Amino acid sequence: xxxxxxxxxxxxxxxxxxxxxxxxxxxxxxxxxxxxxxxxxxxxxxxxxxxxxxxxxxxxxxxxxxxxxxxxxxxxxxxxxxxxxxxxxxxxxxxxxxxxxxxxxxxxxxxxxxxxxxxxxxxxxxxxxxxxxxxxxxxxxxxxxxxxxxxxxxxxxxxxxxxxxxxxxxxxxxxxxxxxxxxxxxxxxxxxxxxxxxxxxxxxxxxxxxxxxxxxxxxxxxxxxxxxxxxxxxxxxxxxxxxxxxxxxxxxxxxxxxxxxxxxxxxxxxxxxxxxxxxxxxxxxxxxxxxxxxxxxxxxxxxxxxxxxxxxxxxxxxxxxxxxxxxxxxxxxxx
Amino acid sequence: xxxxxxxxxxxxxxxxxxxxxxxxxxxxxxxxxxxxxxxxxxxxxxxxxxxxxxxxxxxxxxxxxxxxxxxxxxxxxxxxxxxxxxxxxxxxxxxxxxxxxxxxxxxxxxxxxxxxxxxxxxxxxxxxxxxxxxxxxxxxxxxxxxxxxxxxxxxxxxxxxxxxxxxxxxxxxxxxxxxxxxxxxxxxxxxxxxxxxxxxxxxxxxxxxxxxxxxxxxxxxxxxxxxxxxxxxxxxxxxxxxxxxxxxxxxxxxxxxxxxxxxxxxxxxxxxx
Ligand SMILES: [Fe+2]
Ligand SMILES: [Fe+2]
Numbered sequence: 001x002x003x004x005x006x007x008x009x010x011x012x013x014x015x016x017x018x019x020x021x022x023x024x025x026x027x028x029x030x031x032x033x034x035x036x037x038x039x040x041x042x043x044x045x046x047x048x049x050x051x052x053x054x055x056x057x058x059x060x061x062x063x064x065x066x067x068x069x070x071x072x073x074x075x076x077x078x079x080x081x082x083x084x085x086x087x088x089x090x091x092x093x094x095x096x097x098x099x100x101x102x103x104x105x106x107x108x109x110x111x112x113x114x115x116x117x118x119x120x121x122x123x124x125x126x127x128x129x130x131x132x133x134x135x136x137x138x139x140x141x142x143x144x145x146x147x148x149x150x151x152x153x154x155x156x157x158x159x160x161x162x163x164x165x166x167x168x169x170x171x172x173x174x175x176x177x178x179x180x181x182x183x184x185x186x187x188x189x190x191x192x193x194x195x196x197x198x199x200x201x202x203x204x205x206x207x208x209x210x211x212x213x214x215x216x217x218x219x220x221x222x223x224x225x226x227x228x229x230x231x232x233x234x235x236x237x238x239x240x241x242x243x244x245x246x247x248x249x250x251x252x253x254x255x256x257x258x259x260x261x262x263x264x265x266x267x268x269x270x271x272x273x274x275x276x277x278x279x280x281x282x283x284x285x286x287x288x289x290x291x292x293x294x295x296x297x298x299x300x301x302x303x304x305x306x307x308x309x310x311x312x313x314x315x316x317x318x319x320x321x322x323x324x325x326x327x328x329x330x331x332x333x334x335x
Numbered sequence: 336x337x338x339x340x341x342x343x344x345x346x347x348x349x350x351x352x353x354x355x356x357x358x359x360x361x362x363x364x365x366x367x368x369x370x371x372x373x374x375x376x377x378x379x380x381x382x383x384x385x386x387x388x389x390x391x392x393x394x395x396x397x398x399x400x401x402x403x404x405x406x407x408x409x410x411x412x413x414x415x416x417x418x419x420x421x422x423x424x425x426x427x428x429x430x431x432x433x434x435x436x437x438x439x440x441x442x443x444x445x446x447x448x449x450x451x452x453x454x455x456x457x458x459x460x461x462x463x464x465x466x467x468x469x470x471x472x473x474x475x476x477x478x479x480x481x482x483x484x485x486x487x488x489x490x491x492x493x494x495x496x497x498x499x500x501x502x503x504x505x506x507x508x509x510x511x512x513x514x515x516x517x518x519x520x521x522x523x524x525x526x527x528x529x530x531x532x533x534x535x536x537x538x539x540x541x542x543x544x545x546x547x548x549x550x551x552x553x554x555x556x557x558x559x560x561x562x563x564x565x566x567x568x569x570x571x572x573x574x575x576x577x578x579x580x581x582x583x584x585x586x587x588x589x590x591x592x593x594x595x596x597x598x599x600x601x602x603x604x605x606x607x608x
Binding site for chain 2: 059062063066069070071072073074075076077078079082083085086089090092093096131181184185188189191192297300301304305306307308309310311312314315316318
């Protein structure tokens with residue numbers, strides 16, 4: 001699977017043999033595929049799955065941070081956090097809308113999330129145990145999301161690429177806010193500093209896992225690259241994230257929990273330790289600390305809201321009917 | 336209107352004194368009035384925040400977050416102003432996080448936990464209709480700061496009222512089930528309406544600083560009742576709740592709300608965030 005919120009979904013690869021010439025020409029010219037253009041079914045299915053899983057990640061991602069809205073330690077932080085979680089809902093909206101241009105609908109995609117047929121990024125199956133986790137998520141998780149998503153702004157599918165442009169602008173704001181939370185904590189009291197270090201200790205490795213399995217284990221990428229959906233390999237993106245983050249950790253005065261991190265003059269990159277993917281695969285399989293909780297929260301919200309959604313559509317139907325009746329009376333009156 | 340700062344550190348207060356932070360002090364009436372408005376907005380925002388990730392649809396997560404953010408913004412400006420008038424150097428965060436339950440002056444309408452979307456919309460209808468009239472009148476307060484806050488807030492709460500009205504109408508005139516649930520929600524919130532109209536400091540009203548809540552009653556009820564009628568619902572006939580929020584008397588649920596909201600800030604005295 002190509003790069004999404006994280007690359008860790010492990011979905012199966014699709015390949016395509018029958019590709020319309022107009023589609024191949026568009027790709028060759030780095031043009032954008034638009035909803036009305038001809039496209040191979042496999043390309044369409046891959047995009048639907050990727051965009052849907054990305055959208056699901058945005059809305060499930062509201063939960064770990066939403067967990068701290070009621071407890072934010074200052075009113076300013078509360079306002080920033082509410083706005084951030086609201087942005088994530090907005091990202092979900094843009095992305096479901098982008099998926100709908102491919103001929104699916106949001107309600108159906110949500111059903112697939114709720115019954116487990118579609119996944120979301122595993123990073124959101126980790127708990128937010130302290131206020132510093134809100135900072136760590138902003139800094140590391142939104143930071144990793146940016147590295148994954150900036151290349152998607154050039155994705156071959158127009159609506160997805162355009163949604164990503166809007167999303168990325170907001171994600172970089174989120175990342176700065178997260179950095180600022182951690183900076184304040186690491187320059188605060190000893191207890192605050194310890195809280196910040198603990199959060200970074202817990203979120204560092206899961207953030208690296210957001211880029212998905214190593215390239216050797218990621219046979220799906222080739223097709224997505226050929227389709228212009230994916231631009232860089234998992235390992236390249238992971239390296240880019242590490243290179244971006246190490247100097248920021250130094251600026252924060254916090255230690256990344258990897259003794260092998262050091263600048264490699266020859267490569268022009270930071271070396272870092274090997275990621276233990278066995279944990280990621282356990283979390284993907286549903287054994288993470290919060291998988292069941294995240295799903296039951298989402299399903300409950302959906303089920304508890306069913307009556308209101310039904311009422312809204314019943315009301316809309318009644319109004320449409322009234323409108324039609326009025327129209328009829330007017331036409332008959334004129335005749 | 337300003338108050339000279341107190342010259343000496345205050346002695347230990349009895350709980351009765353704490354309620355009004357020395358009710359005899361000049362400006363104490365205005366501080367209490369502003370805190371009432373601030374606490375209504377703050378506590379309402381705190382309850383609204385619960386909905387983000389729990390709304391019936393994604394658009395509603397966004398809308399309720401918007402409304403909560405507006406309310407929080409109003410609360411912050413008003414709390415900062417209350418701290419300024421009080422003159423003890425208390426910041427918006429000191430007032431939000433370090434006051435005890437008996438010092439909060441919000442009405443009961445906003446403080447009770449709610450997990451039903453119909454209840455949330457019934458409450459928002461009542462609260463925003465009231466705030467719409469209140470801020471509309473307060474925009475011409477003789478107190479320039481209050482007039483400024485109200486002038487900005489009145490546009491925000493007009494949107495809240497519009498949003499709540501749309502939902503109450505859709506739920507009331509939707510399905511049989513939603514009609515029954517919306518009526519029940521309205522019935523549940525209705526006992527908390529009269530507290531909004533309890534009189535405030537008469538001197539402040541006479542000076543044109545505060546708005547007389549009693550005078551707002553007809554217009555507020557007219558707004559609500561128009562929506563209730565369009566929603567094919569009935570205006571509830573229920574006895575009013577006791578109330579007492581403006582005097583620092585709250586429901587038992589208020590303590591839990593504050594415990595959750597204040598816990599982290601209070602666990603790290605003197606820390607900045
Ligand atoms: Fe996002
Ligand atoms: Fe974000």
